[in-house]
Amino acid sequence: MMVKTQRRGLKTIGLHVGVNNVRRYFSKRISVIELQLDHLRIQCGLSPDFWLGEPEIHDPRLGAWLESKNFHGSANRAPVPLAMIPSGENSFRLQPISLTAHSRTRP
Numbered sequence: 001m002m003v004k005t006q007r008r009g010l011k012t013i014g015l016h017v018g019v020n021n022v023r024r025y026f027s028k029r030i031s032v033i034e035l036q037l038d039h040l041r042i043q044c045g046l047s048p049d050f051w052l053g054e055p056e057i058h059d060p061r062l063g064a065w066l067e068s069k070n071f072h073g074s075a076n077r078a079p080v081p082l083a084m085i086p087s088g089e090n091s092f093r094l095q096p097i098s099l100t101a102h103s104r105t106r107p
Contacts, residue, residue, distance in 0.1 A: 001025055002097065004079035005066055006056060012066040014058035015094075016079065022055045025086065033057070034091040037065045069096075 001021045006014045017026075026033075028051055032043050035057075044059040080096075087093045 001084050002081050003084045003094075004081050006058075006079065011063065013063045014056055014066075015062070015082070015084070017050075017055040017057060017084070019053065019055055021084075022050065026050075027090075030090050032090070034088075035059075035062065036087060036091070036093040037062070040065065 001017075001024070003015045003017050003021065005012050006016045026046070030046065032045050034041055034043050040061075042059060042061045044057050044062060046057070047054075050056065083095050083097050085093045085095065
């Protein structure tokens with residue numbers, strides 16, 4: 001699934017998952033997910049608002065990782081798309097989306 005970085009002011013604070021992704025990839029019975037960020041694995045809580053139209057994941061460690069990877073968008077602070085790939089039960093791997101993969105045309 002594709003997610004986008006989320007900013008507050010000048011800081012990247014988390015991920016915007018999107019309502020359709022929540023319905024498709026997340027069980028309402030869970031309150032915590034695991035994210036794999038390179039070699040780091042963290043658990044992130046899902047707030048009740050996650051299910052009520054605010055599908056966002058916030059965690060200080062996630063924000064720090066996003067900042068360290070310079071996933072802060074362009075000069076106009078546009079959100080950066082990332083791939084959030086299911087990697088087990090309630091577990092996802094986060095990685096950049098290759099721009100060349102989106103720009104290729106099929107013969």
